[in-house]
Amino acid sequence: xxxxxxxxxxxxxxxxxxxxxxxxxxxxxxxxxxxxxxxxxxxxxxxxxxxxxxxxxxxxxxxxxxxxxxxxxxxxxxxxxxxxxxxxxxxxxxxxxxxxxxxxxxxxxxxxxxxxxxxxxxxxxxxxxxxxxxxxxxxxxxxxxxxxxxxxxxxxxxxxxxxxxxxxxxxxxxxxxxxxxxxxxxxxxxxxxxxxxxxxxxxxxxxxxxxxxxxxxxxxxxxxxxxxxxxxxxxxxxxxxxxxxxxx
Numbered sequence: 001x002x003x004x005x006x007x008x009x010x011x012x013x014x015x016x017x018x019x020x021x022x023x024x025x026x027x028x029x030x031x032x033x034x035x036x037x038x039x040x041x042x043x044x045x046x047x048x049x050x051x052x053x054x055x056x057x058x059x060x061x062x063x064x065x066x067x068x069x070x071x072x073x074x075x076x077x078x079x080x081x082x083x084x085x086x087x088x089x090x091x092x093x094x095x096x097x098x099x100x101x102x103x104x105x106x107x108x109x110x111x112x113x114x115x116x117x118x119x120x121x122x123x124x125x126x127x128x129x130x131x132x133x134x135x136x137x138x139x140x141x142x143x144x145x146x147x148x149x150x151x152x153x154x155x156x157x158x159x160x161x162x163x164x165x166x167x168x169x170x171x172x173x174x175x176x177x178x179x180x181x182x183x184x185x186x187x188x189x190x191x192x193x194x195x196x197x198x199x200x201x202x203x204x205x206x207x208x209x210x211x212x213x214x215x216x217x218x219x220x221x222x223x224x225x226x227x228x229x230x231x232x233x234x235x236x237x238x239x240x241x242x243x244x245x246x247x248x
Contacts, residue, residue, distance in 0.1 A: 008172030008227050009189070017189070024171065024222045025194045028201035031221040032208075035200050036151070038062045043119035043152040044075060044110065048103055050147045051139055056093045064093040075107050075117035102139025109137055119153075127155050142183055150199065156192035158183060159199055163206025170210060172227030 009017055037058055040046045048068070053061035068089055072078040078086065083104055090096040090103075111117050113133075122130045130153060134145035146159035160168070165179035168186055176182040190198055209216045215228075223229040 007175040007185075020225055021190055021194070024225050025190070025198045025201075027221045028205055029197045032201040032204040034197050035204055037200065037203065038065075039147070039151040040065075041152060043122065043148055044107070044117050045069075046152045047106065047119070047134075047137075047140070047144070047148050048075075050144050051099055051102055051106070052090065052093055054099070054144070055095060060093050064090060076111070079104070079107055079111065079117075099139070105138040106140065119148075122149075123153050127157065130155060131157075142180060146183065150196055156195050158187040158190055158195045160186060161203065163203045163210075164199060166212065167202050167206050167210045170215075170226055170228035171222070 009020060012020065038049070038061070040049055049061065049065050052065055052068075056064075068078075068086075071085075071089060072081065083100060086104060087096045087100040090100050093099065107117050110119060114121065122133065125133075127149070130149055131142070131145050134140050134148060135142060143159050143161060146155075146157045149155040149157050150159055158164075160179045160183050162179055164186070165174070165176075165182065168174045168182065169176075173189060174182040174185050176185065187195070205221070209220050217223050217226075217229045217232060220226065220229065
């Protein structure tokens with residue numbers, strides 16, 4: 001069986017890998033700071049917010065979450081209301097049938113397990129135990145769990161969403177096919193002390209510069225470390241040489 005291709009950075013000596021990761025992380029943080037993207041400080045609040053934000057814009061997630069908190073003073077109040085009411089509130093964010101059930105069932109399980117809709121006790125557990133519990137909740141993927149752990153529980157983990165994956169893939173830091181496949185790979189590459197800043201600044205970079213189509217490579221703070229940009233420049237060079245050799 002042929003071995004899977006390795007990302008370009010893994011062919012670098014360990015010291016050089018570390019230098020590249022440090023410089024990319026520093027350049028991104030210098031460019032974007034450490035934005036929080038509206039994530040609440042409480043772990044249950046954040047869990048609901050992250051589920052809401054799946055496959056929708058951050059602005060829409062914020063707006064729907066704000067309506068949700070105005071409607072229900074506590075999460076126990078939400079559990080005392082009919083599910084169709086929650087579906088109506090979530091409808092603008094999309095996937096309301098799925099998300100409403102996930103949120104409702106997750107809150108039910110949390111209340112059953114802890115006696116209230118609280119997750120503060122997870123701060124005293126191990127990283128592994130916290131992730132295992134969170135991913136046991138309906139609708140909570142590894143990415144969602146790691147977001148809650150990073151934003152509100154103080155764990156130095158590395159959530160990988162579509163923006164993080166796209167930037168990392170273009171940098172040559174992962175050769176995986178999907179975001180959910182490279183959490184461990186990027187955690188092994190990015191030191192714990194850099195993970196939070198890298199995640200949030202990389203999200204901003206993916207939204208503003210390293211877009212899915214028409215990335216703005218000319219105004220990229222990390223283009224000198226990017227395999228995608230290097231390939232782009234090489235293709236332009238080949239095209240220019242071909243035009244010189246075969247003028248019209």
